[in-house]
Amino acid sequence: MIEQQGRHSRREIAAAIVAIPATMLWRAAAASDKMTKPQAAYQDTPNGIxxxxxxxxxxxPNACKVVEGEISKDGWCKAFAAVD
Structure with a gap:
């Protein structure tokens, strides 16, 4: 019997379709969920009060839930959310 090259079974195609989104999800989970300092418009000085x-x-003592890296307690960024 002669094999046809370049043809894939339905099972192979289905596995590839499932693998692509799974790979994308894995990459997204590996990436940081935090903004970079430039994305957050972070500055080392306060914005008024x-x-x-x-x-x-x-x-x-020096971190943020949404901005990467070391953060000064005297800094400020656009994600600022005042304590009630």
């Missing part, structure tokens, strides 16, 4: 130390997203 508003500063990271007064934000609900600040994680003492």
């Amino acid at each position: 508003y500063s990271c130390g007064l934000c609900t997203l600040f994680v003492a």
Whole structure:
């Protein structure tokens, strides 16, 4: 019997279709869910009376729930959410 090259079974095609989104999900999960400092418009100085130390997203002593890297409690970014 002669094999036809370039033809794939339905099972192979279905497996490939499932594998592509799974790979994309794995890559998305591996990526950081946080914004970079430039994306957040982060600055090391407060914006008037508003500063990271007064934000609900600040994680003492120097981190943030939504911005990557080391954050100053005296900094500020566009994700600022005041503590009630």
